Amino acid sequence: MTPGERLLRIYRRLLEAHGHQHWWPGETPFEVMVGAVLTQNTAWSNVERAIDNLRAAGALDPRHIAGMEPGRLGELLRPSGYFNVKAKRLQAFCRWYLEEGGLEALRQLPDGELRRRLLSVHGIGPETADDILLYAFDRPIFVIDAYTRRLFSRLGLISGDEGYEELRGWFERHLGPDVALYNDYHAQIVVQAKEVCRPRPRCEACCLRRVCEYRTTEARRRSVTGTPD
DNA sequence: ACCCAGGGTCATA
DNA sequence: TATGACCATGGG
Structure with missing residues (x-):
């Protein structure tokens, strides 16, 4: 699977879990x-x-x-x-x-x-x-923030310490220019980060569990002792 | 009481 | 270029 396909798969799963976010809140x-x-x-x-x-x-x-x-x-x-x-x-x-x-x-x-x-x-x-x-200007620019780094590094797609421009280029290259997609994707990342992809994670409630390589210490312990997730 | 939140600038080494 | 100090309110 190419990175672009993985990114789209992740977006679909976020959208299914949270619904379209209709960002940005603001009248003008x-x-x-x-x-x-x-x-x-x-x-x-x-x-x-x-x-x-x-x-x-x-x-x-x-x-x-x-x-x-x-x-x-x-x-x-x-x-x-x-x-x-x-x-x-x-x-x-x-x-x-x-x-x-x-x-x-x-x-x-x-x-x-x-x-x-x-x-x-x-x-x-x-x-x-x-x-x-x-x-505000509907330009095809993919926004990188701390949530984006945290989520996608836990997913194993990036290391998380890349430079800002490097990461922005990576997302834009693999997704292709798409204002509507960038708009809702970033909103989904923020919602996901607020609800479950926290600094102290709650992966048990994560809609990305199956594709997320991150495991809490408890899940790690269970997995090495043979207890199923 | 502590941690976190939809970052950026400036001084220092 | 790469860290660290600083800015400051409000919710969990």
Whole structure:
């Protein structure tokens, strides 16, 4: 079986277990971009509160955010954590967004050029850039995150310590460009990681049990003593 | 009380 | 290039 076939088989199994995820949660592309910055190393439930604060303040708008007093913006972002850092990053992003001429101007750029420009913004790293490219601009960019590394290294498909670009290239090469697939695949990985593929795993409840080479110490002990799974 | 969460930047070696 | 410190709230 080729890596591409294994990847598709794994996706089908995830989809069957969790159902289509309909990502990214967000009313507009701009809201998706804001969420991508705010969710850096942060639980999504906390990000929602911050976005609700922005909406309630009528501030869910690039011009409004760019012109706001940083301390005031920080207060709205407080529930999402790192609020001083994120206030700066969000303002840097919004100023860039406006300088570029807004959504329609950005839509004209080819994938690679748009990615380079996103990465030039202070506070936008590879994963945040790729969230934005895939979920706000519908570009065929496969998002790599800690969950992706954990899941696929436990599945034995990767070692987990590869560089970001190397892994992204590997997934994109084996899956072929497919925005709808990348979109839901990454969402499935996140859901799977939250529910069962935890730092301390719960493989007994894992829909990938048959293809996952990872075993808990208890399962390992059973397997060497001849007790069936 | 501890671990974890949909990362990125900066200083240091 | 490769580590480590730092940022900070909220849920399990």
